[in-house]
Amino acid sequence: MRLVNVFLIVxxxxxxxxxxxxxxxxxxxxxxxxxxxxxxxxxxxxxxxxNAVKIVIAGTNGKTTTGSLINRVLISNKKTVAHNQxxxxxxxxxxxxxxxxxxxxxxxxxxYIIFESDEFALPQILENINPDYLICLNLxxxxxxxxxxxxxxxxxxxxxxKKLSKNTTLILNADDPLVSYLGDGRKxxxxxxxxxxxxxxxxxxxxxxxxxxxxxYMLTFNKVYFSHLGDWHCEKCGLKRPKLSISNFKYYPLxxxxxxxxxLAASLLLLKERYNERQIINGLxxxxxxxxxxEKIRYKNHDIIIFLSKNPTSFNESLSTIKxxxxxxxxxxxxxxIPDGLDVSWIWDIxxxxxxxxxxxxxxxxDRCYDMGIRLKYAELFTHIEQDLKTAIxxxxxxxxxDEKLYILPNYSAMLDIRKxxxxxxxx
Amino acid sequence: xxxxxxxxxxxxxxxxxxxxxxxxxxxIKRCEWRNINSEVKMLNPGFKSEELVNCNLLIMGGAxxxxxxxxxxxxxxxxxxxxxxxxxxxxxxYVCGGFQFLGKYYKEADGTIIDGxxxxxxxxxNSGENIDRLIGNMVFMPEVKExxxxxxGFENHGGRTYLGRKIKPFGKVIKGFGNNGKDLxxxxxxxxxFGTYSHGPILPKNPEFAxxxxxxxxxxxxxxxxTLKSLDGSLEDNARLVIAKSLDIEI
Numbered sequence: 085m086r087l088v089n090v091f092l093i094v095x096x097x098x099x100x101x102x103x104x105x106x107x108x109x110x111x112x113x114x115x116x117x118x119x120x121x122x123x124x125x126x127x128x129x130x131x132x133x134x135n136a137v138k139i140v141i142a143g144t145n146g147k148t149t150t151g152s153l154i155n156r157v158l159i160s161n162k163k164t165v166a167h168n169q170x171x172x173x174x175x176x177x178x179x180x181x182x183x184x185x186x187x188x189x190x191x192x193x194x195x196y197i198i199f200e201s202d203e204f205a206l207p208q209i210l211e212n213i214n215p216d217y218l219i220c221l222n223l224x225x226x227x228x229x230x231x232x233x234x235x236x237x238x239x240x241x242x243x244x245x246k247k248l249s250k251n252t253t254l255i256l257n258a259d260d261p262l263v264s265y266l267g268d269g270r271k272x273x274x275x276x277x278x279x280x281x282x283x284x285x286x287x288x289x290x291x292x293x294x295x296x297x298x299x300x301y302m303l304t305f306n307k308v309y310f311s312h313l314g315d316w317h318c319e320k321c322g323l324k325r326p327k328l329s330i331s332n333f334k335y336y337p338l339x340x341x342x343x344x345x346x347x348l349a350a351s352l353l354l355l356k357e358r359y360n361e362r363q364i365i366n367g368l369x370x371x372x373x374x375x376x377x378x379e380k381i382r383y384k385n386h387d388i389i390i391f392l393s394k395n396p397t398s399f400n401e402s403l404s405t406i407k408x409x410x411x412x413x414x415x416x417x418x419x420x421x422i423p424d425g426l427d428v429s430w431i432w433d434i435x436x437x438x439x440x441x442x443x444x445x446x447x448x449x450x451d452r453c454y455d456m457g458i459r460l461k462y463a464e465l466f467t468h469i470e471q472d473l474k475t476a477i478x479x480x481x482x483x484x485x486x487d488e489k490l491y492i493l494p495n496y497s498a499m500l501d502i503r504k505x506x507x508x509x510x511x512x
Numbered sequence: 513x514x515x516x517x518x519x520x521x522x523x524x525x526x527x528x529x530x531x532x533x534x535x536x537x538x539x540i541k542r543c544e545w546r547n548i549n550s551e552v553k554m555l556n557p558g559f560k561s562e563e564l565v566n567c568n569l570l571i572m573g574g575a576x577x578x579x580x581x582x583x584x585x586x587x588x589x590x591x592x593x594x595x596x597x598x599x600x601x602x603x604x605x606y607v608c609g610g611f612q613f614l615g616k617y618y619k620e621a622d623g624t625i626i627d628g629x630x631x632x633x634x635x636x637x638n639s640g641e642n643i644d645r646l647i648g649n650m651v652f653m654p655e656v657k658e659x660x661x662x663x664x665g666f667e668n669h670g671g672r673t674y675l676g677r678k679i680k681p682f683g684k685v686i687k688g689f690g691n692n693g694k695d696l697x698x699x700x701x702x703x704x705x706f707g708t709y710s711h712g713p714i715l716p717k718n719p720e721f722a723x724x725x726x727x728x729x730x731x732x733x734x735x736x737x738x739t740l741k742s743l744d745g746s747l748e749d750n751a752r753l754v755i756a757k758s759l760d761i762e763i
Contacts, residue, residue, distance in 0.1 A: 430531055432534030455751050462541050
């Protein structure tokens with residue numbers, strides 16, 4: 085172990101302790117940032133000596149939920165897990181997670197390492213981690229101002245995956261054409277997808293990758309589950325959805341069709357790791373939603389449930405899921421800070437008017453509440469607009485009947501602000 | 513008399529990135545709220561030219577590169593009809609990729625030249641990945657007599673567009689980059705055809721401009737002066753103020 089790394093780990097651990105102690109934050113990126121500045125090979129060197137099974141999870145939506153599901157099952161089977169903090173999903177987040185989970189000699193004595201990777205950072209992350217498993221969940225439009233175009237990301241992913249070791253097991257969403265194509269011609273690839281009947285109430289607008297990833301011809305869908313996920317094939321070149329290794333599971337701890345995919349991905353990995361169905365189900369039963377992903381928080385004698393909704397697909401699916409639960413009190417919170425992307429034009433790609441009607445009680449808040457207000461004006465839905473978030477929440481709560489719940493759909497930084505108001509802290 | 517409009521949406525499935533559908537929603541609703549019938553013609557690849565020429569107002573958005581190649585090929589098919597409509601003064605809004613298509617050419621980083629329709633005297637150059645994309649909130653003052661409010665939008669483009677002598681800019685940049693980040697021009701106007709880099713989408717937050725397009729389309733169709741009933745715009749004003757404040761400017 086290099087001396088400089090020991091120093092960086094000790095310093096980093098002290099920093100994490102300090103920032104938690106002073107409640108300044110969770111110290112989830114700074115120690116790693118500094119470590120990488122001083123030693124750019126920090127991650128690779130630390131990971132070299134560990135025997136942990138390494139799992140990387142990528143995709144626009146569902147990384148945190150999938151990672152937490154796997155984590156929960158592993159822990160309930162008495163395994164030790166290093167899992168990066170939500171949001172800290174770049175190289176500096178990886179370094180911070182390693183600092184946090186290693187001993188002072190730089191040894192990571194865990195059975196598993198789970199790393200949720202940012203879409204853009206995935207090539208670097210894979211080069212640093214060389215994982216045993218790579219799960220790719222989906223690719224949706226999200227933050228075009230930061231990430232660029234979907235095809236570009238898929239192209240970069242494909243190039244990186246070509247360089248991966250043959251021992252890496254790829255776990256891919258077969259229903260997402262761009263993601264599924266990542267495994268084209270590659271051995272050691274497993275696919276998950278759905279085989280149930282399609283829900284015709286679902287919206288198809290906002291579908292992102294309707295062209296064949298191989299020949300660019302318009303794809304044909306026998307079934308669409310939501311957005312561009314479904315049973316697809318290309319009439320021209322014959323490319324089609326690959327054969328599924330898993331399409332159903334006995335137990336789903338979370339509502340929402342998008343969560344089916346997350347649960348299938350997690351189960352497929354766990355089955356491959358030789359956990360049996362019973363062990364997985366028992367673990368999933370202990371799962372509680374986390375960090376804004378259907379997270380339930382008690383506030384002023386009411387349950388508030390937070391559905392992180394940061395792009396058109398996640399917003400549509402959150403709204404559809406809440407509708408299926410017969411809930412009527414909604415709040416949309418939209419900010420335009422760096423982690424959200426500065427461009428809020430995606431709110432026009434949400435199919436609000438096709439999912440809900442005038443019977444809903446809706447409030448809007450956040451930095452860009454007027455933009456969302458205009459969106460709802462054009463959906464001809466009445467809304468309360470209140471720019472100040474705390475006032476907005478308190479007003480909505482005070483108008484609720486006993487036992488009524490409030491469902492909040494925030495984008496990322498708005499979700500952190502809400503947790504700060506409701507729990508007194510932004511992160512975990 | 514009850515008015516009616518046919519809005520032609522060029523390549524809705526391929527050119528609809530960045531919430532471009534919001535422009536269509538805005539036009540439909542602002543017509544509906546004034547008791548004007550509107551119909552949207554979805555002009556997907558292979559559409560018939562008669563469908564195009566029956567439209568009173570044209571809208572085209574931006575797209576990813578792969579989609580733009582398909583559209584560029586298909587658009588050549590109806591080049592004659594589209595150019596005639598533009599020359600006749602049929603109003604149209606062309607955002608980002610759509611705007612670039614109307615120019616003479618688009619030059620890629622490796623020197624490849626993609627021919628445009630050539631109906632507007634402008635060209636676009638993209639210097640590749642090493643040059644920053646022009647991204648951010650933008651405000652510009654339109655140079656159109658009937659438009660008195662600055663337009664607030666969001667731009668995100670790699671290409672730099674340069675206007676020729678025969679064409680006027682849509683407006684002057686107050687904040688942001690505009691056509692090329694250098695000459696303070698934003699977009700282009702030719703007769704009643706408007707090109708712009710402003711997403712956002714542009715029409716919901718700039719209702720004055722949305723109403724201008726509706727008015728011009730009706731006036732052209734019915735060959736008479738038309739004044740639209742005014743609608744409440746306080747939400748829009750507030751939304752625009754939030755951006756102006758964040759950019760530290762007054763509008």
